[in-house]
Amino acid sequence: xxxxxxxxxxxxxxxxxxxxxxxxxxxxxxxxxxxxxxxxxxxxxxxxxxxxxxxxxxxxxxxxxxxxxxxxxxxxxxxxxxxxxxxxxxxxxxxxxxx
Amino acid sequence: xxxxxxxxxxxxxxxxxxxxxxxxxxxxxxxxxxxxxxxxxxxxxxxxxxxxxxxxxxxxxxxxxxxxxxxxxxxxxxxxxxxxxxxxxxxxxxxxxxxxxxxxxxxxxxxxxxxxxxxxxxxxxxxxxxxxxxxxxxxxxxxxxxxxxxxxxxxxxxxxxxxxxxxxxxxxxxxxxxxxxxxxxxxxxxxxxxxxxxxxxxxxxxxxxxxxxxxxxxxxxxxxxxxxxxxxxxxxxxxxxxxxxxxxxxxxxxxxxxxxxxxxxxxxxxxxxxxxxxxxxxxxxxxxxxxxxxxxxxxxxxxxxxxxxxxxxxxxxxxxxxxxxxxxxxxxxxxxxxxxxxxxxxxxxxxxxxxxxxxxxxxxxxxxxxxxxxxxxxxxxxxxxxxxxxxxxxxxxxxxxxxxxxxxxxxxxxxxx
Numbered sequence: 001x002x003x004x005x006x007x008x009x010x011x012x013x014x015x016x017x018x019x020x021x022x023x024x025x026x027x028x029x030x031x032x033x034x035x036x037x038x039x040x041x042x043x044x045x046x047x048x049x050x051x052x053x054x055x056x057x058x059x060x061x062x063x064x065x066x067x068x069x070x071x072x073x074x075x076x077x078x079x080x081x082x083x084x085x086x087x088x089x090x091x092x093x094x095x096x097x098x099x
Numbered sequence: 100x101x102x103x104x105x106x107x108x109x110x111x112x113x114x115x116x117x118x119x120x121x122x123x124x125x126x127x128x129x130x131x132x133x134x135x136x137x138x139x140x141x142x143x144x145x146x147x148x149x150x151x152x153x154x155x156x157x158x159x160x161x162x163x164x165x166x167x168x169x170x171x172x173x174x175x176x177x178x179x180x181x182x183x184x185x186x187x188x189x190x191x192x193x194x195x196x197x198x199x200x201x202x203x204x205x206x207x208x209x210x211x212x213x214x215x216x217x218x219x220x221x222x223x224x225x226x227x228x229x230x231x232x233x234x235x236x237x238x239x240x241x242x243x244x245x246x247x248x249x250x251x252x253x254x255x256x257x258x259x260x261x262x263x264x265x266x267x268x269x270x271x272x273x274x275x276x277x278x279x280x281x282x283x284x285x286x287x288x289x290x291x292x293x294x295x296x297x298x299x300x301x302x303x304x305x306x307x308x309x310x311x312x313x314x315x316x317x318x319x320x321x322x323x324x325x326x327x328x329x330x331x332x333x334x335x336x337x338x339x340x341x342x343x344x345x346x347x348x349x350x351x352x353x354x355x356x357x358x359x360x361x362x363x364x365x366x367x368x369x370x371x372x373x374x375x376x377x378x379x380x381x382x383x384x385x386x387x388x389x390x391x392x393x394x395x396x397x398x399x400x401x402x403x404x405x406x407x408x409x410x411x412x413x414x415x416x417x418x419x420x421x422x423x424x425x426x427x428x429x430x431x432x433x434x435x436x437x438x439x440x441x442x443x444x445x446x447x448x449x450x451x452x453x454x455x456x457x458x459x460x461x462x463x464x465x466x467x468x469x470x471x472x473x474x475x476x477x478x479x480x481x482x483x484x485x486x487x488x489x490x491x492x493x494x495x496x497x498x499x500x501x502x503x504x505x506x507x508x509x510x511x512x513x514x515x516x
């Protein structure tokens with residue numbers, strides 16, 4: 001998976017630094033919509049067989065193999081829990097978000 | 100080729116102006132009373148006198164959407180509509196202004212349904228006053244041509260980057276033939292700088308267009324838009340001045356006063372009825388009445404300072420609205436009142452709802468308004484919305500001679516409500 005990393009958005013200090021009209025370079029996340037997540041999926045990579053069923057079923061496309069492991073992009077994961085439900089080895093646990 | 104004079108309609112004058120400004124892209128859907136504009140432009144593109152991409156679309160919503168796409172790429176764009184068409188594209192209006200796309204649009208002012216009507220009033224464009232567009236209203240065909248050319252210069256100015264709507268009264272302007280001076284294309288070409296939008300999309304610096312904003316940023320975008328329209332006043336005046344230097348015509352900025360210096364009674368107008376009012380003011384002056392006229396040329400940005408300045412000596416003003424915001428008053432009146440509330444709370448302010456759905460506004464009625472202004476100084480009605488020339492009996496009383504009027508007048512409900 002070749003996902004570009006999210007760039008850090010810094011709110012402009014002066015109005016003249018705002019984009020004129022809503023067009024801007026891509027890759028910025030101005031607000032975490034993952035913020036509505038109450039449970040986060042956590043993968044036990046030692047027990048994971050790498051079947052990639054979670055990768056296929058994730059409705060947000062935020063689960064993917066990375067360096068021999070399965071990784072989750074928590075910037076975009078909304079905590080639906082589908083990955084945890086469909087994992088045949090039960091190695092994805094839903095843990096309470098700590099605020 | 101030198102400037103030539105042609106006997107043409109307001110619609111023709113707009114089309115000629117567009118030919119001279121030579122937009123790279125046009126998308127428009129024909130609708131009465133704007134149809135002639137679209138017909139002329141398509142003919143010009145066909146015969147080669149206008150080199151432009153003319154896109155045929157299936158609706159006004161698509162016409163403005165297509166213009167936004169083209170404008171985002173940094174080219175000059177034009178569209179035209181009227182009434183139901185304007186309302187059909189209403190969703191796209193704040194989209195275009197929020198996107199800061201400097202599109203120029205002609206609107207043929209026409210009544211909105213129901214009842215269905217193809218005739219003129221200002222209820223279409225005034226309903227879109229909050230859409231973020233600069234709004235121009237013109238009085239005759241020559242001003243239509245001149246302001247359409249200037250509209251491109253205003254909209255595309257890098258400090259403005261806001262779409263401009265130029266409004267012509269349906270039929271009274273769009274279909275009335277007048278002698279119009281058409282400048283040389285080369286001279287317009289050298290006066291009107293090519294579009295140079297620093298924020299145009301390009302392949303070297305790809306960007307994401309039309310992103311969403313969170314509560315943390317939305318207000319800042321709206322402030323930025325408000326500031327751009329506020330600051331456009333300066334650009335509007337500069338544009339008029341430089342246009343006058345080359346073409347010899349100017350119209351008096353955001354609001355033009357006529358005999359206002361010592362005027363005690365002033366009528367405030369929008370669009371083509373201004374000519375009739377000017378004639379009446381001239382007549383009244385000959386009779387020794389200190390009458391004056393303010394022609395509002397821009398509804399956004401609103402000419403607050405101009406109106407305050409022009410009414411310095413006024414005892415009473417009347418706003419002639421070809422519009423009614425049901426349950427309140429005419430929208431032009433609301434705006435004028437808000438401006439005058441800053442300094443001129445003591446003057447009498449009346450609102451006449453007139454010319455709806457194409458009804459004529461005759462000279463006699465305008466004389467009557469001035470007479471009522473004078474009488475109003477002693478009767479001092481506290482509410483001031485009146486439908487001019489209502490051709491039917493109602494239970495409302497409009498004059499002292501009518502039954503029970505004294506009491507109604509004191510309550511300020513029926514006499515002027």
